[in-house]
Amino acid sequence: MGKAAFILICLVSLAALGQTSRPDPVSIEVNLAKPVGSYSPITNWFGYDESNYTTMHYGEQLLGELHDLSPEPVTIRAHHLLTSGDGVAELKWSSSNVFHLDAKGKPVYDFTITDRTFDEFAKAGVRPMVELGFMPKDLAATVPGITQYQLHFPAHTMGGASNNPPKDYALWRELVRRFTEHLVERYGREQVSTWYFEVWNEPDIEYWHGTPAEYLKLYDYTVAGVRAALPDAKVGGPASTGPANAKASAFLERFLEHCLNDRSAVDGGSIPLDFISFHPKGRPSLVDGHVRMGLAHELQAADEGFRIVARHPELKRLPIILSEADPEGCAACSAQENPANGYRNGPLYAAYTATAVKALFEMQDRAGVNLAAMLSWSFEFEDGGYFEGYRTLSTRGIDKPILNLFRMTGMMGGERVKTESTGAVPLDELVASGARKAPDVDALATRSQRQAAVLVWNYDDDDVSAPDAEVHVTIDGIPAGVKRAQIEEFRIDDGHSNAFTVWKRMGSPQAPTAEQYAQLKAAGQLELLRSPVWLDVTDGKATIATTLPRQAVSLLRLEW
Numbered sequence: 001m002g003k004a005a006f007i008l009i010c011l012v013s014l015a016a017l018g019q020t021s022r023p024d025p026v027s028i029e030v031n032l033a034k035p036v037g038s039y040s041p042i043t044n045w046f047g048y049d050e051s052n053y054t055t056m057h058y059g060e061q062l063l064g065e066l067h068d069l070s071p072e073p074v075t076i077r078a079h080h081l082l083t084s085g086d087g088v089a090e091l092k093w094s095s096s097n098v099f100h101l102d103a104k105g106k107p108v109y110d111f112t113i114t115d116r117t118f119d120e121f122a123k124a125g126v127r128p129m130v131e132l133g134f135m136p137k138d139l140a141a142t143v144p145g146i147t148q149y150q151l152h153f154p155a156h157t158m159g160g161a162s163n164n165p166p167k168d169y170a171l172w173r174e175l176v177r178r179f180t181e182h183l184v185e186r187y188g189r190e191q192v193s194t195w196y197f198e199v200w201n202e203p204d205i206e207y208w209h210g211t212p213a214e215y216l217k218l219y220d221y222t223v224a225g226v227r228a229a230l231p232d233a234k235v236g237g238p239a240s241t242g243p244a245n246a247k248a249s250a251f252l253e254r255f256l257e258h259c260l261n262d263r264s265a266v267d268g269g270s271i272p273l274d275f276i277s278f279h280p281k282g283r284p285s286l287v288d289g290h291v292r293m294g295l296a297h298e299l300q301a302a303d304e305g306f307r308i309v310a311r312h313p314e315l316k317r318l319p320i321i322l323s324e325a326d327p328e329g330c331a332a333c334s335a336q337e338n339p340a341n342g343y344r345n346g347p348l349y350a351a352y353t354a355t356a357v358k359a360l361f362e363m364q365d366r367a368g369v370n371l372a373a374m375l376s377w378s379f380e381f382e383d384g385g386y387f388e389g390y391r392t393l394s395t396r397g398i399d400k401p402i403l404n405l406f407r408m409t410g411m412m413g414g415e416r417v418k419t420e421s422t423g424a425v426p427l428d429e430l431v432a433s434g435a436r437k438a439p440d441v442d443a444l445a446t447r448s449q450r451q452a453a454v455l456v457w458n459y460d461d462d463d464v465s466a467p468d469a470e471v472h473v474t475i476d477g478i479p480a481g482v483k484r485a486q487i488e489e490f491r492i493d494d495g496h497s498n499a500f501t502v503w504k505r506m507g508s509p510q511a512p513t514a515e516q517y518a519q520l521k522a523a524g525q526l527e528l529l530r531s532p533v534w535l536d537v538t539d540g541k542a543t544i545a546t547t548l549p550r551q552a553v554s555l556l557r558l559e560w
Contacts, residue, residue, distance in 0.1 A: 025470040026423035033477030034418040047077035048379035052089035063124035070410030077129040084137035091153040099136040141167035158206040165210035176225030199237040204251040242280035242301025279324040296434040306367035319372035335389020350405035351459040399524030414448030458548040491529035493552035499524035
């Protein structure tokens, strides 16, 4: 072999080695002595289309698990609380039949089915967010082109008359008053006064078959009905889509101006507004055979919504409830229908959400607004197979990795404290383009009495294999006099807190044996990476090293 050829081979080998070498370690600095804001339990909120799943076997089981996520209250929002029907759920549909007209045209109210739903909330110890919708069949106005009350999925389920305006706004107001009055009588004024009452869902798109002006009228009549039964009720909206385009932005802006400047269509008085809600969503896609998440799309919508609110100084301290905040828009569309939804079964969903949580807190701080919730529109689907790729927290009673992410955030509390990471993607870049040029290896940290928690992740929009990240976390600001601290590391990755990996290793059974089911149940729980260890604390500092695979999340919990 000639000398030139030998040198060329060596250069090629070195280049190949460089391509597979591990990146430099990431250094994360956490300073417990530098608070940056309170840690609101914004992830303790969940919702779903099918309110009738609440009382079914796996629904009851999951509600109990959600209650146990956190010492702070967990809130549940569900569609179809006022929809006509027999109370049998199907994809993107439920009903309660609370209202109909008798043969003489007189209203009949029946809260039997909604009582079952709200009784289950009470039994589980979770707090309802009362979404007031959709329109009962006998109260729906006639809208040209709308000929059916219900359309069945996968048809365009928003196309039925259940999303029509009321034919009699006064009668709608009375239904809302009766419903609220019944809730107060059944569950007590003290309890119901802590609930949020939200008017409709996404009235800027096909969920509302009226004009924007008709929605504003609906809002006025709805809050008047709620307040007639419960004068101190928390009322708000508009639950519109995320303001990621001019139409959605204009709808949110017009709604806020209505509440601030207009007079109520009911009595000419002021228009109550106790919270503001809208729905930022991401946009995943399939690129070259792998899933690419669309984090930037969700963050841009949230950021624009925060800016719209911040333009009104009198509204800046009102709670903002992102009453649906998700990687995309259709929980009932499985990965079989849309392969990009395959992110839902594994750790990618958890890593995406961890990244979004910190970004939302930082955007809230920057805008000077009050973020109260980022509600995950995810629950469970009672029927169907295991791991079909629906946007759910569990599948037939088996918890998914995303639920373990919410267990992690539920273990955080107190004040958010300063973090700096050499592997972080800057906020402006995340908002503009997501984590595409490099992974986001970053942290969110909190401090409470005698405890700190550091959520650490290695997230990339592109779900492709990549070298692990070596991460060194230094925790500063530990109180003087503390010499040792115990640390636990909880982990979500391919091999931890991940029933999906175990299920695939079993051969993806759709009829697991009792033994296999028990293994899957155990694998779905939050798992320690290793036994707790004691760290030496020197001058208020302690350091821990960990290795984070791509799309992995760790929670480091420190006690002293």
